[in-house]
Amino acid sequence: MPNSTVPISVRCMASSHKRGVCPMQFRAPQINLYVENLEVSKAFYERLGFQLTFTAVIEGQEVHHELVLDGFKLGIATKESTREVHGLTPGSNAGCEIVVWTEDTDAAIHYLLENGATLLSEPHDFLHNLRSGWVKDPDGNPIQIVCKRAQQVINSETFKKKIEEIMEEARSAGKESVDICAGDVHSMVGGYPSSNHRMASCCEVMYSMQKPTDEVLYAPPKGKGATLRIRYYL
Template identity: 80%
Template structure:
């Protein structure tokens, strides 16, 4: 037995709003699943990482599973400028959770936002040598 091709699925209230949000981050739509003519799942690709988004209703209706409320994971996106990226994300529907700040002896700069469904996203960059 072999495991392969990992991805994360997020369960969302509004599939179209979430798809548009992640496309603004540079994700490209690679797959859409429809049930009875209704889109219920998208897969979006960014730099080799596959992110699935699916409606909470479809998870329950199709699979009999109720999505949990666990906030014990996050999506991490590396960038060249955390402050600029956070400004862009907030202007495009993200909710600011943590202002940009330096850590690890000022080697990294990081901040957190939430997507439209409250899923945490960490934005981080390596600090330029000063």
């Protein structure tokens, strides 16, 4: 991993710390299990007394649950999402992982690589506000390092940039048009669904990017909403 992503002060601490003293701050450890069927696993652990406390949703699909029993947190994640979102190969790596939270995923990964870990997955952003990376301990067991990202400022330019990215991806794939839904765009940039969403702004940007040949496939009754869908010709 390039050293430019890690503050100099952290690199110095990582290389000069005393044996047995950790200069990084890790907290809130948990175990994640990679499973074939998320709902079957959830029901199983609920029958053991675990209670659901969190669900992660990506593109409308539930991909991860967190359950708690007597203060112990257990995560269950689909093997499919683990492969597609994080580039891991559950079953090849292991059937479970240790998770620890930190303040800076990139710096923590760098620190661990200098102290006997092996990289599994480069630090990357996912969901609306998280950044994760994976390493293997000396015995090959996977460890997820995760932190919360700084809150992104979402404005008209944010939506415009994302729509342009979607168009360029479709154009590169040789498509003549692309159908874009406001709810999908807002979910991709973050902040939706939430009570502080900027859906009206997202829709305004979508309308402003229309050319005379483009088609509004569906508009909500008031013209602005998550279901707004426009076909843009490329």
